[in-house]
Amino acid sequence: MTQAISLADLRAAFLADLTAVAPDLDAATIGDGDHLQDDLGLDSMDFLNLVSALHKRFGLPIPEADYPRLATTAQAVAYLDQALAG
Numbered sequence: 001m002t003q004a005i006s007l008a009d010l011r012a013a014f015l016a017d018l019t020a021v022a023p024d025l026d027a028a029t030i031g032d033g034d035h036l037q038d039d040l041g042l043d044s045m046d047f048l049n050l051v052s053a054l055h056k057r058f059g060l061p062i063p064e065a066d067y068p069r070l071a072t073t074a075q076a077v078a079y080l081d082q083a084l085a086g
Contacts, residue, residue, distance in 0.1 A: 005084060010077045017053040018073075021046050032074035058084060 005013075015027040022042055036042045042050070051062050051070070060083050062070070070076040 010080050021049040
């Protein structure tokens with residue numbers, strides 16, 4: 001049985017991957033409700049690189065149909081939490 005990852009750890013991991021693909025972003029200034037593309041300026045390639053990084057980190061397949069569920073930090077953390085629990 002694997003140990004559950006806390007929401008704080010999921011958020012930190014998400015922000016680490018986000019700032020790795022978009023190094024001009026500062027994790028300390030990213031709010032939970034900031035939209036990755038509309039507010040933070042990620043383009044489609046950055047977003048795909050983020051999805052790939054999350055897949056590598058967590059070993060989760062993230063189907064394209066689920067991409068809207070990764071629109072904000074809070075949504076992405078909730079999605080990852082649900083996917084890892086399932």
